[in-house]
Amino acid sequence: MAEDTARRLQARPIPVPKAAPPASTQTTLLVIALVVATLYLGSDILVPIALAVLLTFVLAPIVSRLERLRLGRIPSVLAVVVLVFAGIAGFGMVVGGQIADLANNLPSYQQNVHAKLDSLRSRATSAGSGGVVQQATEAFRDLKQGLEQVTGDTPPAATAPASALPAPGAAREPVPVRIEQDGSDALTIISDVLGPAMAPVATAGMVLVFTIFMLLQREDLRDRLIRLAGSGDLSRTTEAMNDAGERVSRYLLMQCVVNVTYGLPIGVGLWLIGVPNPLLWGLLSTVLRFIPFLGPAIAAAFPILLSFAVDGGWTLPLLCIALFVAVELFSNNVVEPWLYGSATGLSSLAIIVAAVFWTTLWGPVGLLLATPLTVCLVVLGRHVPQLHFLEVMLGDRPVLPDEAKLYQRLLARDPIEAMEIAEEKMSKGGLVEAGHGLLIPTLSLAEQDRQRNRLNPEGRQAVAEGMVALLDEMMESSPPAAEDTPLVLCIGARNDLDEAAAALLGHMLRPRGLRADVIPCEKVSVRSIAALAPTGVSAVVLSYLNPSALSHARRLVRRLRLHFGPNVPILLCLWSAHPEAEAPEHAISQTAADRVATSLTGAVTQLEELGVLAAVEAEKAPQA
Structure with a gap:
């Protein structure tokens, strides 16, 4: 009996699960809209989690190294977290002390500020007859009066009836004033005053708690993410997680190095030219540069304004502006390309779009987290076929091979850009390399489209004529044969x-x-x-x-x-x-x-x- 049952089970065909149908465009758009709405509405919870994940990426290698020294998981995590937050608190104390010192010295700078403003005002009023500012004011006043005469509008005081005006010498009636006592209690007043100040403290506390638990249970969290992503494809999931962690960690490390190499010359340079509190401005330049685009501008604005107030002339402000411009150019064109390389895998446009998107969702914290979060999205697009459009839109890899770009430029009858593509390829290996790797593949693409009836005769003629013209341009220096x-x-x-x-x-x-x-x-x-x-x-x-x-x-x-x-x-x-x-x-x-x-x-x-x-x-x- 058991053998017959086993034989029937073996003969029974095993059902093969059907593949899930591809999601439609409407479904994809609906899912994206739900994700964006969730990110926006759940920002109070998601922002601390995102900050904790970012800190976990940074601190996990340090914790692992302490664990190799047999310090233990819990002591290693607590030691690293205490050191980090102690460093943050020390940084806040130093910055607070510098700000207090600056506030005490500000009254002494008022005379220089008033003198410069008076100088600017005198120059503006002495230029031309009556001064530029005065002439502009009179012109706007005359224009306003002319518009009122054309439209018939007059000020309300001129059209008021005489009966509505009080008689000269008449006593005005007293206006009754009633004082109502607010019924709010002490708790309401305390919440109104301390509420805005307690919000950052509460966020910092949540970040601290999340960071500690993520560092303590990082292996368990990794296993759960693998299970959610699909344990059936461990190779791809592991590769995606390693790629994301490596890119984010390398980006943050390089960002720290770049910020230090930016803030240190700023602090030393401000000390040499004589701007007060150079330590404060050097520290702020280092920290604010973590915020893309706006951070360096904010860091430069304060010392430039202070140099304007400190110096009675214009030498110090000009030197301060020149210092920031020189260090910014050196950092953007030398230090960042040398250190970053392909650390993020994001295009320049993607970084700008990501900054706008995450700032709109999460405010200043979103601007700080824009690049790391977008790096994770690009990694997902690289390893998940359904999200490949993210890598195409945000990544820095070329989305088209050179032969496809040249084919498209020839179809568009754009000889200048086509020549640039061909010259770049020819500069690497000469005409033979350009012919093997670019020109013949381009013509092959056109021939394949012609066989599939996707290339009309006009397009075929454009590609052929453009290719011949390109060859003539590339080989114009070769002498004709005898x-x-x-x-x-x-x-x-x-x-x-x-x-x-x-x-x-x-x-x-x-x-x-x-x-x-x-x-x-x-x-x-x-x-x-x-x-x-x-x-x-x-x-x-x-x-x-x-x-x-x-x-x-x-x-x-x-x-x-x-x-x-x-x-x-x-x-x-x-x-x-x-x-x-x-x-x-x-x-x-x-x-x-x-x-x-x-x-x-x-x-x-x-x-x-x-x-x-x-x-x-x-x-x-x-x-x-």
Whole structure:
């Protein structure tokens, strides 16, 4: 009985779970809207959690190192957290002391401020007749009066009836005043006064608690995140988590280094030029630079205003402005590119958009967290196929290969940008590298679109003509070959795209001393081939971007054999064929061509083996 039951269970087909249908666009937009609404409405809880996660990324390596020293998990976490918050408290005390010292000295700077304001006011009033400010004020007053006369509007006092005005000398009636005592109690007053001050303290306390528990249970949290993300694909989930942690930690470390290298020269420079409290401004410059875009501007505004108040002239403010500009330029153009590299993986536009988005949701704290949170989104887009659009929109990786960009520029008839793409590729490896890695792949993309009926004749003509013009521009310095050198006919076999590929090979052959003539497919048709001279040709090269057009190639090879004779070698170039496949041998057997090449260097090598280039060397030897 048990054996029969087991046999029936084995014979029963195991149901295969169906794949979930892809989410529609409306569903995706609805999910995004719900996520954004949740982030906005739950900011009171989510902001402390996000700050705690950020601190956990920073402190986890330190805690792990202390644990390796056998200090224990709980003592290591408590020691690190106490040191961090003690450092924050010490920083606050130093800044508070500097601010108190600055507040005590501010009254002594009032005389300089009044003197500069009086100087500016006197200069403004002495410029021109009556002064610029006075002239502008009178002009606006006259304009206002003219508008009132045109529209008929007069001030309310002028239109008031005489009966409404009090008689001269008449006593005014007393206005009754009633004093009502507010019924609020002491608790309400305390909450109104201390409420705004207690909110940051409460947030800091929540961040402290969350950070401690995240550091204590980071392995358990990691396992739960893996379970939520899907334990069936541990490799991808682990890679995504490691990538996010590494990028965020590296970004924060590099940000700390950059901020220190920015704040230290600012503090030393302000001390050298004589701005009061340079320690305060150096510390604020270091901390405020964590806030993108606005932080450096805020850090520079206060010492510049203070230098305006301290110095009776204009030398100190100008020196202060020059110091901030010089340090900012050095940090942005030297220090940050050197240290950051690809630390974040975000594009410049993505950083700006992320700053605006997170600031709108969470205020100043969102501006502080904008870059780390967006880094995590980009990592998710890189490892989760459904969120790949995040990496495309926010990442710094090129979203299109060079051949696709060049193809699009040729379709758009933009020769300038197309030339820039080609020159960048050519500068790395010359024409051969540009032809292999850029030009032939670009023409292959166009040929594939043509075969799928996605490229109309106008677009095909634009790509072919643009490619030929691009080649002429790139090779304008190469001298033309002599008339007595061997002639190679490079034939575009089926269309103008094949002709553009043949032109590329012709440009590569001319510097080697060959005379390469590029002719279109119409000239080798049955009716037109008789117009070609049957003598004086050393070799014929057929250019095909479609490697499967072997039947057409067989007919064309037969026609060329009859016209040029059996002594003229024919090289068949199948540009899109894989060089390691059996395409060359199969193509030779199907078309009866002498040789087959699948690359530019392969075509040059085949011509050398056919003896065409050897004839050029033999002609050069007697002249030498």
